[in-house]
Structure formats: C-alpha cells, structure tokens
Amino acid sequence: MRRESFAYTHYPMRFNRKNRKVYVWRTDGTVLEMPWDDIFFTLANVVEQWEVRGHKLAPDNITILETFALSYSDLLTSHDLNPATLRSSDKDFVRGHWEFIRRYMEEGPSEVSRQVQFCMPVDGRRESAKGGMHRILANFSGAPWPFLLMLSPILLLVSLFRIFAMRTSKIPQWPDHVEAACAVEPGDPYAIAGDADGNRIAVYPESAEAAGVRFTSVTGAKA
The missing domain is CATH 2.30.29 (PH-domain like)
Incomplete structure (x- = not known):
C-alpha cells in the first residue's frame, strides 16, 4: 500500500x-x-x-x-x-x-x-488486468501445472492487489523538454511499440521492411 x-x-x-x-x-x-x-x-x-x-x-x-x-x-x-x-x-x-x-x-x-x-504496452497508459496476469505468470514460466494450480489462490490475490495498485496510481508524464529531446524521427526503422499482449509492432513498418530490420521471434508474437 x-x-x-x-x-x-x-x-x-x-x-x-x-x-x-x-x-x-x-x-x-x-x-x-x-x-x-x-x-x-x-x-x-x-x-x-x-x-x-x-x-x-x-x-x-x-x-x-x-x-x-x-x-x-x-x-x-x-x-x-x-x-x-x-x-x-x-x-x-x-x-x-x-x-x-x-x-x-x-x-x-x-x-x-x-x-x-x-x-510492455505501458507507455502513456495503465497496464491491463490481462497484462498484469501475464507478468505474474512469467515469474513461473516453465513450472509444472500442478504447482501452478497449487499457487493459483495466491496468484489470484497478488493479481487483485496489482490491479488495485495500477488503478490508484498516476501515469508518468515526461516533461516537454524530455519529450522533445527523445522524439522518434519520422521513418525510424527501429521504432517499435507493444500491442495489448506485448507483441512488437513496427511504428514505421515500411521503413523497417526496407532496412531489413527483424526482431527475435517468440511464440505467438507479431514481427
């Protein structure tokens, strides 16, 4: 708290x-x-x-x-x-x-x-309940299902408190001079953002394609 x-x-x-x-x-x-x-x-x-x-x-x-x-x-x-x-x-x-x-x-x-x-899709927004659950489960990646089932009541409680923390907290807003200094240049082939699931999306897909920019693939992720 x-x-x-x-x-x-x-x-x-x-x-x-x-x-x-x-x-x-x-x-x-x-x-x-x-x-x-x-x-x-x-x-x-x-x-x-x-x-x-x-x-x-x-x-x-x-x-x-x-x-x-x-x-x-x-x-x-x-x-x-x-x-x-x-x-x-x-x-x-x-x-x-x-x-x-x-x-x-x-x-x-x-x-x-x-x-x-x-x-992580958190720039200028709050983490979604689904995204928070993903982050909690990521700490137990590869664990056997019986173990996760045993922990499920605790994980649910942690998730509820995480949602509460997100809903009661402010979204950080960078000062204007920092935003100006760190502005992404138009057509930057390396500029990427995350969708609701954290999958990578190119901000300028045509520029990324032309430059041959690729990212390490993960299951279910979009290039």
Missing part, C-alpha cells in the same frame, strides 16, 4: 544515444537527467539479488549524490562473481541486461534490435 499503490504505474528510464543523456523517473515524480558518460555503473546486492546501479557522483568522484537501478535483478553464480572470471556465463542476465543498454548507447540500435522479444 505504501510503496506501489497511490504512486506511479511504473518508473521509466530513457537512454538517448543521440544527445548521450539518461533520463530517470524518480519516485517523487521528478526527473533525474545525466550525461551517459558521467554515470558510474556498478553491481549491487540486495538480499541475494544482484542488480546494476548507476551513480551520480560529486566532483570529487567519490561521494555518491544519487543512485538509480536498472530494471532487472537476479541471482549470480559464484563463477560470475569471481573477479578472476574472464568471461561471464550464459546465465549472467544481470550484466547481459546492462550490456544490451551499453551496446545500444555505444554502438546503436542495429547491434541489439534482434534481442528485443517483447514491448
């Missing part, structure tokens, strides 16, 4: 590779705006869950003024946490998520577009 209800439906981030700035929606509704090259990224641990955090540092490059976390956290193996490890395992999705963002900012969308498997 105190954290997720009567708050915001989500807390978006924007990575603008053209002006090399990062925009982070704070919990109080204000926006943190930072140059990409000035952010100090590092790993952090919260109750055995690891995440990549970005720090805004003071001029002394020691004092942390503000921190934000990327939108993925997970367990990491001892192999991936070993400083002597030269190559991360294929289970290191925490740094894999970071690498996706880094390559987008440093190398451009053509290097990472095929990794996009779905788009």
